[in-house]
Amino acid sequence: MPVPPFSQRRRLVGLSAALMPVLLSATKVRAAELLPSALRIAAVSRTGPSGKTLFAGSSALVQEQGWLAAELGKLGVKLQWVPVTTNSVAVQVNEAFANKSIDFAQYGDLPSIIANASGLRTQLVVPGGSMNNTYLVVPADSNARSIKDLKGKKIALHRGRPWEFPFSRLLAANGMTHKDVRILNLNPQAGASAVASGSADAFFTLSDAFLLEDKRVGKIIWSSKAAPQDWKMRAELWGDSAFLQKHPRLAQLVATAYVKAHQSVVGENGRENYIRHEVAAGQSRSLVEREWEGDNTDWNTRWAPLFTPELRAHYAAGAAYARQARLIGRPLDTSKLYAPQFVEQALAQLKLQNLWASR
Amino acid sequence: MNPGVLSAGARGLGLAEHARKVAQPGRPESPAPAQATRPRPARSLVERWLDWRWSAWTSPLLVLALWVAATEQALAPEQILVPPWQVLVSGWELAESGELGEHVWISLSRLLSGFGFGSVLGVAFGLAVGLSSRLDAYTAPTFQVLRQIPSVALIPLFILVFGIGETFKVVIVAKASFFIVALAVHDAVKNLPVRYLEVAAMLRFSRLQVIRRVVLPAIVPATLTGVRIALGRSWMVLVGAELLAAEDGLGQMMEMARQMFRLDVVMVGVMLTGVIGLVLDRSFRLLEGYLMRWQRR
Numbered sequence: 141m142p143v144p145p146f147s148q149r150r151r152l153v154g155l156s157a158a159l160m161p162v163l164l165s166a167t168k169v170r171a172a173e174l175l176p177s178a179l180r181i182a183a184v185s186r187t188g189p190s191g192k193t194l195f196a197g198s199s200a201l202v203q204e205q206g207w208l209a210a211e212l213g214k215l216g217v218k219l220q221w222v223p224v225t226t227n228s229v230a231v232q233v234n235e236a237f238a239n240k241s242i243d244f245a246q247y248g249d250l251p252s253i254i255a256n257a258s259g260l261r262t263q264l265v266v267p268g269g270s271m272n273n274t275y276l277v278v279p280a281d282s283n284a285r286s287i288k289d290l291k292g293k294k295i296a297l298h299r300g301r302p303w304e305f306p307f308s309r310l311l312a313a314n315g316m317t318h319k320d321v322r323i324l325n326l327n328p329q330a331g332a333s334a335v336a337s338g339s340a341d342a343f344f345t346l347s348d349a350f351l352l353e354d355k356r357v358g359k360i361i362w363s364s365k366a367a368p369q370d371w372k373m374r375a376e377l378w379g380d381s382a383f384l385q386k387h388p389r390l391a392q393l394v395a396t397a398y399v400k401a402h403q404s405v406v407g408e409n410g411r412e413n414y415i416r417h418e419v420a421a422g423q424s425r426s427l428v429e430r431e432w433e434g435d436n437t438d439w440n441t442r443w444a445p446l447f448t449p450e451l452r453a454h455y456a457a458g459a460a461y462a463r464q465a466r467l468i469g470r471p472l473d474t475s476k477l478y479a480p481q482f483v484e485q486a487l488a489q490l491k492l493q494n495l496w497a498s499r
Numbered sequence: 500m501n502p503g504v505l506s507a508g509a510r511g512l513g514l515a516e517h518a519r520k521v522a523q524p525g526r527p528e529s530p531a532p533a534q535a536t537r538p539r540p541a542r543s544l545v546e547r548w549l550d551w552r553w554s555a556w557t558s559p560l561l562v563l564a565l566w567v568a569a570t571e572q573a574l575a576p577e578q579i580l581v582p583p584w585q586v587l588v589s590g591w592e593l594a595e596s597g598e599l600g601e602h603v604w605i606s607l608s609r610l611l612s613g614f615g616f617g618s619v620l621g622v623a624f625g626l627a628v629g630l631s632s633r634l635d636a637y638t639a640p641t642f643q644v645l646r647q648i649p650s651v652a653l654i655p656l657f658i659l660v661f662g663i664g665e666t667f668k669v670v671i672v673a674k675a676s677f678f679i680v681a682l683a684v685h686d687a688v689k690n691l692p693v694r695y696l697e698v699a700a701m702l703r704f705s706r707l708q709v710i711r712r713v714v715l716p717a718i719v720p721a722t723l724t725g726v727r728i729a730l731g732r733s734w735m736v737l738v739g740a741e742l743l744a745a746e747d748g749l750g751q752m753m754e755m756a757r758q759m760f761r762l763d764v765v766m767v768g769v770m771l772t773g774v775i776g777l778v779l780d781r782s783f784r785l786l787e788g789y790l791m792r793w794q795r796r
Contacts, residue, residue, distance in 0.1 A: 238579050259577070298758075325754065339662030
């Protein structure tokens with residue numbers, strides 16, 4: 141009887157070979173039960189000239205690199221980009237965080253402070269990237285030369301947006317308060333038409349200020365380019381705290397993907413590539429270049445994904461301002477807003493500890 | 500609709516008693532088979548409920564109960580679906596700081612000035628085109644086209660023309676009320692029974708006399724209804740306009756609160772907008788009843 145044991149073994153091997161895919165798929169199903177079916181990131185989007193929805197800033201690069209989608213795909217998780225419009229990013233993102241329809245969002249400092257003060261729990265995952273300058277625009281025929289000339293005048297400003305804090309600093313630096321001007325709470329589009337039609341005496345906004353100059357309906361009398369570093373508004377990657385705790389592995393992938401994007405931007409041709417993306421998303425090239433021209437922050441520092449003392453000071457001051465301006469009902473402890481472990485891990489993984497180490 | 504709600508308003512007109520007298524005799528005989536098999540006390544309970552003077556509160560209290568249940572069950576995150584008591588507390592805080600009163604006062608003064616302009620012009624225009632077929636023929640196409648444009652859709656255009664100051668808000672409210680009132684007056688004049696005018700002609704009334712003694716008294720009921728509808732519409736348009744562009748006012752309070760992620764304050768604004776609309780409507784009904792008291796004699 142030389143055959144039976146062999147055949148028995150063979151049968152066993154055959155059986156297990158046949159069962160293998162079933163077993164594998166079973167473990168896959170178990171993993172999928174623990175992981176969400178999709179990971180959702182909200183980012184500012186514009187409709188490009190081609191009619192396609194295109195994302196702005198580093199999210200466009202993450203999307204282009206495709207690494208995050210591929211890595212998540214291996215785990216059976218789908219990457220979903222949630223577009224938000226420039227006109228009301230703050231409201232849309234906070235409401236989406238509240239009803240759990242997004243897990244991450246790339247958006248501004250003040251809205252994040254407002255969200256956390258109202259009881260939502262979000263944390264900063266990857267800092268840096270979009271340090272936009274802010275601009276004060278007056279109608280083309282205005283005689284105003286500085287904010288001081290606008291005492292008692294009407295200034296259009298979308299309240300609760302990240303550029304409100306730089307605006308309050310500009311007022312304070314000139315010995316003024318919000319009470320010295322009349323603020324019109326208008327979204328950027330309405331603000332632009334208000335200053336163009338002369339029904340507002342000034343408009344405080346982002347680089348869309350250049351569009352008003354190009355149309356010769358407005359002129360920029362102040363920009364944050366030469367101002368101290370922390371006058372710039374910050375817009376960075378925030379995550380839902382509950383999600384970060386529940387799925388650290390997925391959060392790590394997201395953080396790593398964004399750090400990779402920052403790395404590519406400061407690398408060779410990175411700046412050019414970044415401009416190409418912004419242009420594809422409908423921004424004019426000259427606008428992007430003018431936004432950076434004469435800026436006192438160097439390119440590398442702008443993209444540093446680091447939790448620096450300056451960053452923490454920025455948020456602490458922002459929260460103090462929000463409280464004092466009664467934008468938030470109770471004081472907010474900003475020390476709990478940071479989740480630096482993901483970036484640290486990403487920098488170690490990608491061996492980038494020295495890329496931004498100058499600081 | 501809860502019949503109790505209607506009767507509460509009708510009571511102000513002194514019509515409730517009349518309505519009940521008309522309705523009552525029919526009810527016991529109502530031959531619905533389902534009702535016939537039902538025990539008598541059950542139905543009289545419903546009837547007694549409807550007769551009770553606070554029964555108008557049935558539907559508001561039901562809505563409130565639903566709201567409480569929804570918040571208790573946490574159907575939506577608390578930042579978005581704020582519990583009613585929290586809304587009350589926020590409303591109280593806003594009222595105490597004087598902020599709420601300021602917003603409401605500004606909104607109401609905008610409403611009254613815009614609505615005043617709009618309805619006076621509306622009555623005048625409606626009367627003119629109602630009386631003169633020639634003027635009607637000249638203006639009808641333009642009037643009919645402009646009337647179809649929703650006031651809210653005109654907000655951006657009005658901002659460009661009038662700026663974002665008070666003018667724009669008063670004009671948009673005036674626009675909203677003008678067309679409704681003008682149309683109501685125009686139709687009322689057109690629908691005047693011919694025999695009225697025949698009698699006036701027989702009495703050899705002058706044109707002015709026809710207007711003063713026949714047309715004006717006859718169109719009062721329809722005009723008042725038009726004006727009341729216009730008042731409600733103006734209020735909605737004003738709050739909408741304030742949401743988009745204003746420094747203050749109830750609508751702006753809500754918009755600002757949304758930007759600050761304070762949905763409790765938004766709810767305070769929503770409730771107050773509804774209550775103010777209701778109070779305006781009710782007071783106008785009272786006025787209507789007072790002005791129309793001759794009809795019931």
